[in-house]
Amino acid sequence: MSSAPETRVRPSAQDIWRTAITPRWLFALVTLILFIAISVVLGRWQWDRTQDILAAERAAAAEPAQISEVLNDDGTWSNSEIGRTVILDGEFTSDEILIPNREYQGEPGTWTVTRFQLDNQASIAVVRGWLPNGEISPPIRREPARIEGVLHPSEAFYEGANETQIITVDATAIADEWNTSLIDGYVMLQEQDPILLAADAAAPVIVPPTVQVGDVPFPLQNFFYAIQWWVFAAFAIFVYGRWLYLDARK
Amino acid sequence: MDKLPGALLRFRIMAYVTGVVLAALTIWLVVGYGFLDYANTEVKPDLYRWLWTAHGWLYLFYLIAAVDLCFRIKLSVIRTLAVLLAGTVPFMSFVADYQMHKYVRTHHLEPAPPVS
Numbered sequence: 001m002s003s004a005p006e007t008r009v010r011p012s013a014q015d016i017w018r019t020a021i022t023p024r025w026l027f028a029l030v031t032l033i034l035f036i037a038i039s040v041v042l043g044r045w046q047w048d049r050t051q052d053i054l055a056a057e058r059a060a061a062a063e064p065a066q067i068s069e070v071l072n073d074d075g076t077w078s079n080s081e082i083g084r085t086v087i088l089d090g091e092f093t094s095d096e097i098l099i100p101n102r103e104y105q106g107e108p109g110t111w112t113v114t115r116f117q118l119d120n121q122a123s124i125a126v127v128r129g130w131l132p133n134g135e136i137s138p139p140i141r142r143e144p145a146r147i148e149g150v151l152h153p154s155e156a157f158y159e160g161a162n163e164t165q166i167i168t169v170d171a172t173a174i175a176d177e178w179n180t181s182l183i184d185g186y187v188m189l190q191e192q193d194p195i196l197l198a199a200d201a202a203a204p205v206i207v208p209p210t211v212q213v214g215d216v217p218f219p220l221q222n223f224f225y226a227i228q229w230w231v232f233a234a235f236a237i238f239v240y241g242r243w244l245y246l247d248a249r250k
Numbered sequence: 251m252d253k254l255p256g257a258l259l260r261f262r263i264m265a266y267v268t269g270v271v272l273a274a275l276t277i278w279l280v281v282g283y284g285f286l287d288y289a290n291t292e293v294k295p296d297l298y299r300w301l302w303t304a305h306g307w308l309y310l311f312y313l314i315a316a317v318d319l320c321f322r323i324k325l326s327v328i329r330t331l332a333v334l335l336a337g338t339v340p341f342m343s344f345v346a347d348y349q350m351h352k353y354v355r356t357h358h359l360e361p362a363p364p365v366s
Binding site: 028220221224225228231235239242243246 | 299300302306307310313321
């Protein structure tokens with residue numbers, strides 16, 4: 001700018017302070033503080049929303065679902081449901097098989113797999129739990145029950161693993177053994193009500209699910225909104241400082 | 251003042267980019283909530299959500315370009331605040347860009363464009 005005289009010098013700290021305490025700049029300061037307060041509160045609100053959404057999504061993912069909600073019309077279920085806790089209403093049957101070579105807390109043993117018949121007559125294999133080698137699970141009373149477990153895909157260690165003896169929890173192989181049809185995959189029993197053992201003996205030990213479910217998606221959008229509010233507040237401080245500096249230079 | 255054209259150009263780019271995104275989002279919002287049931291969050295497309303987040307960041311760059319230009323041409327505080335807020339009002343950033351160029355021209359801050 002050719003019209004501007006080149007006589008301006010860097011204002012001293014005292015000049016800036018004297019400018020800052022004029023009524024005009026005190027008003028600007030109040031406005032700035034108000035803006036910062038609002039930005040911080042709004043950013044905090046978006047931050048809390050981020051946490052709330054995360055908590056709600058995690059709760060929804062952990063929420064047990066009725067098996068009927070998980071199953072498609074043709075009785076299959078999608079891979080996204082692996083690890084989902086499902087509720088089954090129906091009854092255990094006498095179809096049972098022991099799957100060998102299963103350890104629990106360092107001890108060798110077997111998994112007891114029993115056919116659970118749902119109220120709609122479809123069946124699914126349920127891993128009732130673990131027993132040490134040599135022990136057999138007590139018989140089961142056939143009466144209506146509600147059980148809760150985690151949905152797993154069929155085990156498929158290698159081709160032909162089940163040719164001579166069933167050693168994997170594979171719905172197809174087990175269905176052949178029982179001469180019935182099964183929903184694919186299996187359920188790892190976690191909760192059972194009522195306890196259905198006929199004899200006064202120990203039930204198989206309920207084992208934790210094999211599959212581990214990944215975390216829910218992070219609500220990045222709200223997280224970014226939170227950050228943006230705080231950046232705006234910092235930006236306002238910069239603008240205030242720059243204006244004050246320019247004004248003090250006059 | 252040879253840096254002024256650069257500041258003007260940066261502001262123009264940010265005014266148009268932010269303005270176009272905000273205008274598109276405004277139309278999308280009206281159509282979405284008016285006819286496509288966006289109140290039901292399941293229906294809202296991801297692109298729509300992300301564009302709003304993107305606008306937030308674009309607006310930040312708009313602010314930087316705007317404040318830089320306002321400082322250079324020594325615009326008054328009230329006018330500067332109006333320019334800054336224009337980035338949040340649909341279609342207003344185009345007006346702000348026009349007004350800035352007009353202001354610079356009428357105050358003879360810009361050297362005459364070279365004759366081509």
